[in-house]
Amino acid sequence: MLLIKNGRVIDPASRSEGALDILIDGEKIVRTGTGLAAEGAEILDATGLIVTPGFIDLHCHLREPGQELSETIESGALAAARGGFTAICPMPNTQPVHDNASVTRSMVDRAKAVAVVRVWPIGAASIGSKGEALAEISAMQDAGIVAISDDGKPVATARLLRQAMDYCGPLGLPVIDHCEDVSLAAGGVMREGPRSIRLGLKGMPAAAESTCVGRDVEVAGLTGGRLHIAHLSARSSLELVRAAKSKGLPVTCEVTPHHFTLTDEDVQYDTRYKMNPPLASREDRDALIAGLADGTVDAIATDHAPHEAALKDVEFDRAPFGVTGFETAIGLGLELVHAGKLSLLRLVELFTTGPARVLGMQRRIAENEPGDLTIFSTEQKWTYRAEESASKSRNSPFDGREFRGGPAATIVAGRIAYQRNGTTDAHR
Numbered sequence: 001m002l003l004i005k006n007g008r009v010i011d012p013a014s015r016s017e018g019a020l021d022i023l024i025d026g027e028k029i030v031r032t033g034t035g036l037a038a039e040g041a042e043i044l045d046a047t048g049l050i051v052t053p054g055f056i057d058l059h060c061h062l063r064e065p066g067q068e069l070s071e072t073i074e075s076g077a078l079a080a081a082r083g084g085f086t087a088i089c090p091m092p093n094t095q096p097v098h099d100n101a102s103v104t105r106s107m108v109d110r111a112k113a114v115a116v117v118r119v120w121p122i123g124a125a126s127i128g129s130k131g132e133a134l135a136e137i138s139a140m141q142d143a144g145i146v147a148i149s150d151d152g153k154p155v156a157t158a159r160l161l162r163q164a165m166d167y168c169g170p171l172g173l174p175v176i177d178h179c180e181d182v183s184l185a186a187g188g189v190m191r192e193g194p195r196s197i198r199l200g201l202k203g204m205p206a207a208a209e210s211t212c213v214g215r216d217v218e219v220a221g222l223t224g225g226r227l228h229i230a231h232l233s234a235r236s237s238l239e240l241v242r243a244a245k246s247k248g249l250p251v252t253c254e255v256t257p258h259h260f261t262l263t264d265e266d267v268q269y270d271t272r273y274k275m276n277p278p279l280a281s282r283e284d285r286d287a288l289i290a291g292l293a294d295g296t297v298d299a300i301a302t303d304h305a306p307h308e309a310a311l312k313d314v315e316f317d318r319a320p321f322g323v324t325g326f327e328t329a330i331g332l333g334l335e336l337v338h339a340g341k342l343s344l345l346r347l348v349e350l351f352t353t354g355p356a357r358v359l360g361m362q363r364r365i366a367e368n369e370p371g372d373l374t375i376f377s378t379e380q381k382w383t384y385r386a387e388e389s390a391s392k393s394r395n396s397p398f399d400g401r402e403f404r405g406g407p408a409a410t411i412v413a414g415r416i417a418y419q420r421n422g423t424t425d426a427h428r
């Protein structure tokens with residue numbers, strides 16, 4: 001038994017906030033209340049800390065199978081736990097591509113053996129993510145996928161997207177799209193604008209994203225399936241999602257911490273600033289923050305994309321896209337709260353009930369619910385050091401950044417997966 005005492009519990013499902021103790025027995029919450037006691041229970045004192053349902057990351061890359069020098073399911077899960085995440089959804093652009101149920105089963109088995117957080121894989125939409133024929137989606141769902149996507153690239157054609165959404169609608173699976181018109185973006189390494197001209201780097205316009213979002217929203221209107229837009233970065237894309245929602249279409253979207261924090265003005269000749277979609281303009285960034293606050297954005301997702309140093313330590317043009325993100329996500333989200341741009345309740349929603357809803361799940365703190373909790377400080381000062389990361393990779397633009405507030409403990413199925421200032425990270 002694990003008893004979490006004296007924390008300030010924020011439960012977005014009931015929009016409640018207050019002092020509450022939580023008792024977990026086995027993998028489930030068995031009691032909540034004030035002044036709880038339980039004979040023989042391990043006590044976790046959460047005085048001064050916030051306790052919420054477990055954070056869910058809808059979008060990450062764990063690089064296993066195939067690129068284990070950059071990340072593994074084990075190292076990625078540990079980094080996720082250190083970031084406060086209790087469940088993470090790895091994208092299928094592994095080697096081989098996760099487009100069939102035998103890969104799903106091997107990932108699920110591997111995660112059960114070595115991962116300290118829940119791993120909910122996302123399967124490929126098309127065979128080999130080649131954009132030609134649908135992958136064996138139903139068999140992958142039986143084996144444990146929670147969504148499909150060809151992330152790394154968009155679902156290649158409107159016709160294939162329509163087929164995928166028609167197929168996934170009855171299965172209750174969302175289709176997650178990396179929206180990019182590859183003909184407009186071709187060759188670009190950062191956002192097109194005054195900064196790309198100054199740096200002499202080839203830019204990709206915001207329209208490369210929003211034209212694809214527009215296509216996807218139109219197709220969603222034809223099918224009735226659920227569409228989720230990955231790592232939305234442009235104001236024009238956000239406006240399309242807002243309009244789709246106002247028409248009642250089942251369209252959702254996520255925004256990454258790097259896109260709501262940095263802009264193209266921050267880009268240097270440093271490959272830690274190279275990701276896709278690229279860092280956007282200040283106007284876009286401000287629109288994303290407004291979308292996070294007003295509910296147009298459903299979830300914060302990291303798009304944690306580790307790359308070993310050998311891949312990233314090259315010229316900007318040649319480096320792969322992607323930055324790590326698990327361990328800095330809460331700290332960056334809290335920057336918005338401290339700046340008065342987002343309420344703490346809304347931030348918690350964006351990490352918990354928001355992503356759960358995208359997957360057709362619920363998250364709340366109540367008896368019989370899973371014993372998955374995230375405990376964090378809003379005040380403790382700390383500095384992120386990429387070299388101390390649990391990830392195998394170091395490609396973070398936030399190395400050395402000072403934060404106010406961050407993860408204190410991560411509880412997954414009743415076990416402590418991570419505890420700050422503990423002797424070591426607890427493995428199960």
Ligand SMILES: [Zn+2]
Nearest residue numbers: 151152178276
């Ligand atoms: Zn992507």
Ligand SMILES: [Zn+2]
Nearest residue numbers: 091151152303
């Ligand atoms: Zn991605």
